[in-house]
Amino acid sequence: MAESSTRTVERALVLLGAVCDAGSLSLADAAREAELSASTALRLLRTLEGTGFVRRDPVGAYRPGLRVVQLGAQALGHESLVSLAEPALERLVRQTGESAYLSVPSHDGEGVYLAMREGTHSVRHASWVGRSIPLEGTAVGAVLTGSPPAGGFVVVRDGIEADVTAIAAPVSPGGRPAAALSVVVPSYRITDAGARRIGALVAQEAAALLTRAGDPAVHTTRGERA
Template sequence: MAAMDADPPQPTATRSVDRALQLLAEVTDSGAVSLAEAARRANVPTSTALRLLRTLESWGFVRRAPDGEFAPGPRLLQLGVSALSADSLTSHAHAHLTDLCATTGESAYLAVPGPDDTALYLDQVATTKAIRHVSWVGRSVPLAGTAIGAALLGQVGDQGFTALRSTLEPDVTAVAAPVRISTGTGEVVAALSVVGPSYRISDVDLAAFGGLVLEHANVLAGEVVGEERQQ
């Protein structure tokens, strides 16, 4: 019987791509990982891992944290946003954002939990007013100390929404509510928010906006759950 031919060796370029993707997967799975640990998990020499990670860093797929560890970069988050843009949550949410923007006159956002205790913005409908909050789609902000972060953490109290002034940005007010997949203590999968300059949002507006955002968040949750049950 003739011996079976062995698989031909991978071309150098293909092997480099394979190793780079392995390293990227390790960084993504870990949230943040040291060079030595990433190299060990991907089973590549440390010098090779450093070269490939630096290339990924130059393209924005990973970033170097202050402590030297590698973490997911902004380009990776942007690709994630693009991938999520067609899913059930985002497709249903856009109509709610449009209505919130039209009703409140301020920009409306959808965000989900991101890596490293952050909120990742997936979609926005911007106000047409001259002074408005800039687009943060594809960007992330800390969960701590932000209205959208409090909503994603479920820290909204009995009123069901949270409102904060001048946290990340001075003279900016945000109102946010969680999108829960069930009532009560249900899991928070996303949050809706309305953001605008503080001088345009009075204390009376805060309460009204909060009720509107909460109402839309609850309806959105029902739409997403209903679609999942039909699948």
């Protein structure tokens, strides 16, 4: 019974996702991407357009709309984890000079970068908030899916991305991993000892995140409207 869903809505959301992933998509491409007939895709995209979730650029191609930006930004703001993690990311960057990320498991078996702080080295790992990352074969994935790693952190050298080493630690309120803190380093720059040192830092920050956190269920909830 978990399988209740509205086909129309699902299709529209797939379409929306496709447009956002691509950044810009023609009707025909969008239809192909979502495996829909052109007429259906057109109708759904029009609906999305009417509500501001997509817009058409001068050329007629579909682009993510402002509503997406708006809701996304709002949601990010409400994400207590993000604000909670910011200082930790900041500290990790200061202590290591490398880029640091906060990521959480997504609904589809991947992970998403929720927040990041760029490293200070001129050669640094660069990604972006909102980026999807696979869970298989990544340090982040290992700590998000697996049991608490020995030592508190996981190091993956040249996993999905070549030439980079990722060091991740789980944020596990109540034992189950809910998020991951990670530092990503160009592989050439790091030794085993260095990885252990950073790992310790990451693990420590990940653990500390929880103690500072209040109940995750405290949010500003608007209860107006009759």
